[in-house]
Amino acid sequence: MMEEKDVKFASMPAGRRTRVKIPRLRLSGRTSLLIGVAALLVMTYNSFLQYVEPNEYGIKQVKLGANRGIQEKIYGPGLHFIIPVVQKMHFLPKDIQVLELTNFPRTASEYARQEKAAHIQTSDGFFVDVDVSVLYHIADPYKVFTKIGPGNLFEDNGVIPKTEPSLKETLGELTTEEFYNSPLRAAKAQAAREKLNEELEDKGIVVDYVLVRYFRYSDEIQKN
Structure with missing residues (x-):
């Protein structure tokens, strides 16, 4: 039968903690210089x-x-x-910008600026919601910046406030029946483009296309 013996374990004195030694990384003078130069280049680039x-x-x-x-x-x-x-x-931005007027956001490009469809009254007194794509570009960034402002103000204070009034003025000349006439509708969209350019060219923005993609009359007319 194995004899039992008292086994004593050495305990660490109270109040003392184990210290982990962190090895020191020794760098040569050349390596330190390269690191310093790299840090200086990064700081210069960012600043x-x-x-x-x-x-x-x-x-x-x-x-x-x-x-x-x-x-x-x-x-x-x-x-x-x-x-x-x-x-x-x-x-x-230098590339082509797109403004989508639509009540169906899923039909618009995710990269376009989206606003609600243009609400237009026809010449015979009925209302129609029109989906329109406006393609334009910044031709003179200095004029845009000084006459409209920085950032996205070329959209908020430039193109967007002018678009629906121009569409109402031109497409609003059509009767309810004439809206179904594609060549006539396209001609009025072209007239809207020309009117927009009259408003925006002196501010550095040029409208390239105004495209009517879809239109929907009020429920009352749809029933009739």
């Missing part, structure tokens, strides 16, 4: 350089100094030097 995408315009704003304000020079794709705090680069 002093702004990248303009291929589908963007860059517009520089000078906040301090004698030449304060929005600069007329437009910056193309690539890296451009700016002075932090003193200068700021703004961006506007």
Whole structure:
């Protein structure tokens, strides 16, 4: 029979914690220099350089100094030097923009700006909801920035407020029956495009197409 023996385990004194030694990483002078240069390049890139995408315009704003304000020079794709705090680069899209007026959002492109369908009264007094696609582009970013504003204001304060009134003026000349006449309807859409350009060209925006995609009369007319 095995004899029982008292086994004593050494315990750590109270109040003391195990210390884990972290090995020190020793870098050569050349490696430290390379890391320092890399960190300096990253800091310079983030602070002093702004990248303009291929589908963007860059517009520089000078906040301090004698030449304060929005600069007329437009910056193309690539890296451009700016002075932090003193200068700021703004961006506007260069590619075709799309405004979709529709009550059926799933039929519109996910990349388009979506607003409700144009609510138009025909010349004989009836109402029709019209789905319209407006394709346009920024032709003069300096004018857009100085006359409308930065960011997406070219949509909110530029194209959108002008679109439905132009459609009401041109498509509203049609009678209920004439709305079904495709060539006549297309001619009125073209007239709306011309009217929009009269309103927007001096602000740097050009409307390329106004396309009527779908229209729906009020329930009363649909029943008749």
